[in-house]
Amino acid sequence: MAETTSRTLELLNLLQTHRQWAGSELAERLGVTERTLRRDIERLRELGYRVVAARGVQGGYRLEAGSQLPPLLLSNDEAVTMAIGLRLAATQGLVDGALTTQTALAKFEQVLPAAVRERVNALAASITPETPRGGPVEGELLGQLALACRDHERIRFAYVAAGGAETNRVVEPHSLVTARRSWFLVCFDLQRDDWRTFRVDRLTNFFATRVHFEPRELPAPDAATFVERNAQSFARRYHADVLLQVSLARFTELFGHWATGARVDSGRPTHTIWPIAAETMETLVSTLTWIPPSIRYTVRAEPELLEFMRGTAHRVVEAVAE
Structure with a gap:
């Protein structure tokens, strides 16, 4: 009996780790x-x-989803990975994530061998996840998006931008990525005719169109890289050109790698144009304080930014006035 049970468990493990097995190969x-x-x-x-058997040359046995959840057979390494994943899930901004993962984890760790549970606790103690930002994300919505990515199915949704404007989008989803304490959907926006990223917590009214598409080539090595590039581009939302009355050679000598992007002013070889950018106007203004007092300069920027600079300068003068 013990031998039969052991063999049945081994069979289950094989079926879980392969899409389909030929009967002769499994028996061997x-x-x-x-x-x-x-x-x-x-x-x-x-x-x-639910083990399905198919006849013919391409036939064999495969494990399919059934109507209820049967027991799972996991290796020790798989069990550790799953337990750590459950603990991290509670911090990823999912709706009821903390409660759901705690109950699931309690059931899961209850049956873990002592040695495996010790590994889980040691790993969990050394991991400090970032606190999620933005609003909570429905686990059901993440599942729907993941299926649309897997099945290459076009989807529609409403999206609220950071500034509050709401638009309706039709996209070809590519991947879901967790980055910068948020969930992002990487997709090709059909209305913009370009690749885009969308924060999932700002996405509503999801609708699966049932229209399938041929996957496009992502303009990046992978989805995580694409999200990071977009985030960096968005982070530098305020831009200005600083016109410095100093040669490019001298400016480079003074500022080193911070002078990257600086160029000679057209028609004035003794002057330098230094482009600067930052996520906030406050950060951009603080960049100017690094310019030595001996170098005169002027700033070219959008009226809103220039007005903010004037106001900041006025407050500073008032603050230090006797």
Whole structure:
């Protein structure tokens, strides 16, 4: 009996780690006849596993989703990974994430061997996840988006931008990425005819169109890199040109790598144009304080930014006035 149970568990492990197995290959792996294999398959079905058999040259056995959740068979390393993943899920901004993961984790860790549980606790103690920003994300919505990415299905949704403007989008989803304490959807925006990223917590009215598409080539090595590039581009939303009355050579000598992007002013070889950018106007203004008092300069920027600079300068003068 013990040998049969052990073999059945080994069979389950094989079915979980491969899309489809030929019957002869499974029987050879288990060291049994194909008749014994069929009996073991029936035992798994009785336990609630939906094992489908297909005839023919391309046939074999495969494990499919059923109507209820049967027991899972995990290796020690897989169990550790799953337990750590559950603990991190509570911090990723999911709706009811903390409660759901705590109950799931309690059930899961209850059956872990002591040595495996010790590894989980040691790893969890050394991990400090970032606190999510923005609004909570529905787990169901993440699941729907993930399926649309997997199945290459066009979707529609409403999106609220950072400034409050709401638009309706039709996109071809590519990937879901967690970055900068938020969930992002990487997709090709059909209305903009370009690749875009959308914060999932700002996405509503999801609708699956059932229209499938041929995947496009992402203009980046991977989705995480694409999200980071977009985030960096957005982070530098305020720009200005600083016109310095100093040669480019002298400016480079003074500022080193911070002079990257600086260029000679057209028609005035003794003057330098230094482009600067920052996420906030406050940060951009603080950049100017690094310019030595001996160098005269002027700033070219959008009226809003220039007005902010004037106001800041006025407050500073008032603050230090006797």
